[in-house]
Amino acid sequence: DAGVTQSPTHLIKTRGQQVTLRCSPKSGHDTVSWYQQALGQGPQFIFQYYEEEERQRGNFPDRFSGHQFPNYSSELNVNALLLGDSALYLCASSSSWTGNTGELFFGEGSRLTVL
């Protein structure tokens, strides 16, 4: 049973560029949440996708956008990259059956460095 998979694992971009990160949720899960984790900080909620729609969004600018596909996989896009966007981006999958009381399963993350 495949867990949550994310790609790429590491990437380096320069300021102003755009990046797309990908996530495949755990088998049987239909909900994907994205988090940004800066060094020494806890994960910060970016947004959550369910039924191919953004269901909830955290305090992130419109430069951060996402998409969920019919197979439940998801993408996170960040435009006009800033140095401060350097972080570990975590994808978490869950089941809508358990709502907000269920366990989140995380991928290993995509580590983005912006130069």
Place this chain on the structure above:
Amino acid sequence: RKEVEQDPGPFNVPEGATVAFNCTYSNSASQSFFWYRQDCRKEPKLLMSVYSSGNEDGRFTAQLNRASQYISLLIRDSKLSDSATYLCVVNGRSSNYQLIWGAGTKLIIKP
């Protein structure tokens, strides 16, 4: 004030000792509480949910104090493998879907 606050540590503890972490939260309407563990440069993994009556899982005990709005995690007979960052998680103010994470408390168990 942050929505979820934790002592960042690090807590340096000898193997076999008991260690306790506290976490305070600001949203009195929060209903869901968790402790996650994160190893260095790895993803967070659920350690345990926290229930109103308190709950225990082996060497780990979690307590919730709604009146004072804090949750705690107690680790007994600590092992070297317990070294990690422990993250307190609470469901958010604006929505039941959004989980708010503390910055984590780093625990170092020394032989």
